[in-house]
Amino acid sequence: MKKHNFNAGPAILPKSVLREASRSILDLHHSGLSVLEISHRSKAFESILEETKSLVKELLNLSDDFEVLFLTGGASTQFFMIPMNFLAEHETACYTDTGTWAKKAIKEASTFGNVSVVASSADQNYSHIPKNLKFPKGSKYLHITSNNTIYGTEVFKWPKTDLPLVCDMSSDIMSRPIPSEKFSLIYAGAQKNIGPAGMTMVIIRKSFLEEAMVRDRKIATMLDYRTHVKEGSMYNTPPVFPIYVSMLTMRWIKAQGGLVAMERRAKRRANMLYREIDENPMFQGTVAKEDRSRMNVCFLAATPQAEAMLSELCAANGIEGLKGHRSVGGFRASMYNAMEMGSVQLLVNLMKEVAAKLG
Numbered sequence: 001m002k003k004h005n006f007n008a009g010p011a012i013l014p015k016s017v018l019r020e021a022s023r024s025i026l027d028l029h030h031s032g033l034s035v036l037e038i039s040h041r042s043k044a045f046e047s048i049l050e051e052t053k054s055l056v057k058e059l060l061n062l063s064d065d066f067e068v069l070f071l072t073g074g075a076s077t078q079f080f081m082i083p084m085n086f087l088a089e090h091e092t093a094c095y096t097d098t099g100t101w102a103k104k105a106i107k108e109a110s111t112f113g114n115v116s117v118v119a120s121s122a123d124q125n126y127s128h129i130p131k132n133l134k135f136p137k138g139s140k141y142l143h144i145t146s147n148n149t150i151y152g153t154e155v156f157k158w159p160k161t162d163l164p165l166v167c168d169m170s171s172d173i174m175s176r177p178i179p180s181e182k183f184s185l186i187y188a189g190a191q192k193n194i195g196p197a198g199m200t201m202v203i204i205r206k207s208f209l210e211e212a213m214v215r216d217r218k219i220a221t222m223l224d225y226r227t228h229v230k231e232g233s234m235y236n237t238p239p240v241f242p243i244y245v246s247m248l249t250m251r252w253i254k255a256q257g258g259l260v261a262m263e264r265r266a267k268r269r270a271n272m273l274y275r276e277i278d279e280n281p282m283f284q285g286t287v288a289k290e291d292r293s294r295m296n297v298c299f300l301a302a303t304p305q306a307e308a309m310l311s312e313l314c315a316a317n318g319i320e321g322l323k324g325h326r327s328v329g330g331f332r333a334s335m336y337n338a339m340e341m342g343s344v345q346l347l348v349n350l351m352k353e354v355a356a357k358l359g
């Protein structure tokens with residue numbers, strides 16, 4: 001049975017990408033070698049890395065002021081690498097506390113310097129994005145999470161600030177155009193909108209790297225951004241296969257019409273599902289309307305019977321990964337770039353069926 005993959009990550013990838021990746025696992029471009037076997041120093045990988053980098057720059061509209069790195073260790077490694085490189089003990093960095101991942105970033109940063117939590121929605125179970133931020137004078141940078149995967153909120157108005165803006169874009173990168181000139185550092189695990197788990201994309205503004213690096217801290221070579229910039233993401237063996245699949249996905253995104261097309265589709269999917277949540281008496285959303293994520297749609301059932309019935313219908317119809325995170329409960333529909341409208345329509349039909357039977 002065809003499965004409809006609503007997993008939060010690792011997550012759905014375009015079928016054509018999976019087909020090409022599986023061909024390349026057996027034989028990359030008729031080279032007689034699998035993409036899993038090639039040397040990271042080979043010409044074949046050199047060209048994969050170059051194309052991946054140039055697709056990132058083209059799709060995100062990055063100027064030559066930015067370096068693009070492909071690292072390992074997940075977005076979670078960036079939680080500590082950023083303050084390790086940019087926050088001295090006597091300095092203060094601003095963080096918004098908008099969910100589980102932001103909280104983890106805050107915890108790591110506090111081990112290196114001072115953290116000012118400039119806004120938090122923790123007291124309302126992270127059901128909205130706090131606005132009107134104020135920053136202590138002389139702060140080093142502002143860290144935000146653009147999409148809160150677990151709670152289903154997304155930033156649609158970028159904060160107004162003169163501080164260097166650092167953003168965890170793990171769960172909405174490449175789902176919409178971004179004003180790249182506003183950012184000093186962007187990072188994202190690949191495993192939602194771009195590729196399989198195992199690669200973290202880091203985009204750093206060159207001047208931020210030159211001017212903001214801490215001066216009096218010894219940093220292990222592997223954890224120093226300058227190492228990876230100098231060695232072009234090849235200081236150690238890079239995650240060859242995740243980079244390769246990410247390149248295929250970005251080729252697919254480009255062929256579909258780029259991030260403008262991705263955003264249009266994301267809006268259509270989200271509008272369709274949120275409309276049903278608002279109209280169907282058996283379900284309700286968990287998030288303030290203006291902050292509703294297009295990537296992760298969280299909703300609750302009105303009764304335990306409705307919850308059980310939707311879960312059963314989903315299982316019977318090949319819908320995977322809809323169970324909500326334990327911190328929110330209910331359901332979470334993760335709808336990344338490769339999610340087709342047909343899958344959303346199916347989910348909406350099942351929700352209607354629940355209402356027809358129980359309403």
Ligand SMILES: Cc1ncc(COP(=O)(O)O)c(C=O)c1O
Nearest residue numbers: 074075076101149168170171189
């Ligand atoms: C917004 C966000 N940040 C960070 C992470 C952690 O990523 P990783 O597991 O790659 O360390 C996740 C994982 O889901 C996430 O959604």
